[in-house]
Amino acid sequence: MIKTVSTTPYSDQKPGTSGLRKKVPVFQQENYAENFIQSIFDSLEDFAGQTLVIGGDGRYYNREVIQIAIKMAAANGFGQVLVGRGGILSTPAASNVIRKHKAFGGIILSASHNPGGPTEDFGIKYNIGNGGPAPEKITDAIFARSKVIDTYKIADAADINIDIEGTHTIEGTKITVIDPVADYAELMEELFDFAAIRAMFAGGFRVVFDAMSAVTGPYAKEILENRLGAPKGSVLNFMPLPDFGGHHPDPNLVHARALYEAMMADDAPDFGAASDGDGDRNLIIGRGIFVTPSDSLAMLAANAHLAPGYSKGLSGIARSMPTSGAADRVAEKLGIGMYETPTGWKFFGNLLDADKVTICGEESAGTGSNHVREKDGLWAVLLWLNVLAVRKESVLDIVREHWAAYGRNYYSRHDYEEVDSAAANGLIADLRARLADLPGKTFGGLTVEKADDFAYHDPIDKSVSEHQGIRILFAGGSRIVFRLSGTGTSGATLRVYIERFEPDAARHDIETQTALADLIAIADEIADIKGRTGRDAPSVIT
Template identity: 70%
Template sequence: MTTVKHVATTPFDGQKPGTSGLRKKVRVFQQPHYLENFVQAIFDSIGDVAGKTLVVGGDGRFHNRSAIQTILKMAAAAGFAKVMVGKGGILSTPAASCVIRKYKTFGGIILSASHNPGGPDEDFGIKYNIPAGGPAPEGVTEAIYARTTEINEYRILDVADVDIESVGDRSLGGMAVTVFDPVADYAELMGSLFDFDAIRALFAGGFRMRFDAMHAVTGPYASVILEDILGAPKGTVMNGIPLEDFGHGHPDPNLVHAHDLVEEMFGPDAPDFGAASDGDGDRNMILGRDFYVTPSDSLAVLAANATCAPGYAKGLAGIARSMPTSAAADRVAAALGIKSYETPTGWKFFGTLLDAGLATLCGEESFGTGSDHVREKDGLWAVLLWLNVLAARKQPVADIVREHWAKYGRNVYSRHDYEGIDTAAANGLMDHLRGLSLKGQTLGAYTVAFNDDFAYTDPVDGSVSTKQGIRIVFEDGSRIVFRLSGTGTEGATLRVYIEQYEPDPAKHGADPQDALAELIKIARDVAEIEARTGRSEPTVIT
């Protein structure tokens, strides 16, 4: 007879989910009762789970398999009828959204700390995705957090671990456990959106590509789709085996951390196209030969060319971007005669727009792009859409982007990250910025039109989100934005975004750091970054 254990517990401080769930160091999650408290708080907050199906999987980082066993036993104790688990515990974030939506489950639990490092001394994370397939909205995460502050018991089955290393059906205390191929459903969805025959022909014609999976979750997905299905040569996917510590790497697809790919794409005999994805597969970086495409430009170019892909041949309903993302996509929306939406950072804010049919493509400057096919950003999807555009237009990446700038103008853009700074100092810096009244003041060659702390009212459900980032907007449309990131586990990360619109094609080739030099100085001076944080230079510039 299977026994449900009722385990007495007490609350832990700080189990408040951020923009993408709860992220802490592995050692924190390994504390007795810590993970169990949070999982029980999820189950207590999402309604009646009896007879329902749950999806579970993660990015394969250290502690992934162990956490899944705990979640399975607690799901059985909670009354779920079935849990679907990716083989080996592997399931990319966009693939989880795909599976949740396809099988109409009662949502899913995704184990990931996204682009953060993995390993025994590094990061771990957990989040609940709702039945629509997207991250839980603030109302749900607030309820989960409230429950963590008062929890006094969790329930778990007293049974042995279940085999999740091979595909098949099992039973756990009367609950069905289905271990499934994590790639199959996602690959099928991609085949319905893109012209796979045109992409096959592209590779057959000698087109060369490199995809850096960064020893993270997209390795199996990219290997199957790019190499097995689309015919890219074996070896196109680099670092394709998911490892618990991501090969001692930092699985963040940017110019610093994807250095091997960048070196190859900017070296002699570079391939035609380069791309990378992150720890859980929801971010992307796009490179041409000797050419880097910013995420803001990537969203705009994909929006302008989306009809190249069969899944978007009828056009777009609208385009949504996070507030710090450049306004390049807005210019495309205006030209197409469709609406553009500016939301806070966090993919959950796109969910209501997508569900209401108001937007088709969405993007964030933090290397996230996606569409209404799932309710998460999707790294490999963005790569496949780029391949579809390249197959249709038969031009190099750099030429496509430069033609886009010539037509729409260039939103010259950069992001400066100051990582791991003292939290109190970071909060003091933001408070300082909130206290400034700059309207009408001249800063260098720029006159301030307004400054504010961005607030958002959702046009669908009317929910209001405040304190979403400090904006300084100048009369010529240039912007400086300051935000504290919610994705780290230690200290604070200050992100500074600098943007200037340049309509003159003769100036489109300028290096962004040179073109934005005066605005960068203004940003550092106005925020008193060095004086308040002790940092004279950013940690990462993208």
């Protein structure tokens, strides 16, 4: 039986860069999740009889909302629902399932790299038929609908056993519980030279992958250990846990500190990596060297032709605006297009669909390609392993050779987390008001060449996305970027990106924060960060 349930709208269901993210108790409010899911369905057209993919990162409240979403999909007329066994689907795997099975779209339950647990974070986002995050026109429609919604539809049915693969029926809708790993592993075998990587492992190459008790664990265990022959125990924390084992599943040098320290030791493995809560971010560390996400994007683009799936070359590269310009010089040398987009993977979708670009990346540890329409942490790890297997050099050697050829972008991100929202918004508003006066002024010996509020003009659909970050560009190639993040669930996160280009190989071994010290001081001077936020230092430096 299909029930139509009366409800009252909530005013706070505006999706951010990656869907709706709130604390678990917020989602546990009466009809809160139901309202948002129905608002998604009400904002879509012509899905009757179509396939919907549902899965998540295994965090707390994942299972409960999956049951709700299944019953609501059936009540709203979808013909089939594909759900990952145990409610598990990494974000890139979900994108692949949508694409492979020609689904209408998918609901992904995740708050990405944010902590999980009864009082921590939860999220819901909708991905469209190309496998990518819903564009702004859809998320805007969802938010508009959520503000006026008065009923939702749900099937009055028993919960589905999502722990066993098989098929069920609810109100004529076929519900199929699928192996969450199989389709993804098959795709990786098509893209990469598994034989070469397997031979490298057989020769004694040591890898350690920290899944951070999050969703990538089953994927990494199957691919790295079972299919590629990495020694048992190479994949750490591989069981997805509702609270991520108390970890903060963000693969950076703060939350993956143990991995970093292991890779800096004298007896370090050859290669270290980690992925985040929903599997779309990555951390790459070689023995004795951390590879920044911006550098990783550039180095993977420069070497992608060594993997079978990219042997014909790249059509172009795209990066988010705050990401360093390291990839730009790779694109220039290869003679291919380079695209600068706002933060948010959804902005890469049109470029990928139009075959303008093959590889994309964001400085926030996200890298991916045209194989899916999401960033993909394990994909980046496998491409690095493919490159290492073919070049037979260490990560450190590859990094140094790349810097020698292209120059080094010293780069760092300073995050001020859970800042008072009014203070953070005031800081950005003040910067925005002063943009016209900054060019020509000198700070700490550096002269501002250009200052703007980044706006993106999509070359495919001609849409315009404004207010995507304040850019201060200095003569000589240095820059500072200020923006507010859309991935947090409380207060505001002010992100400050600091970058200096150094072409001289003799100056490539300076400690990053030392190399950027003058720019860090200038950022505080221009924006009055301490005065406006009350913070003496960033919460996290990456």
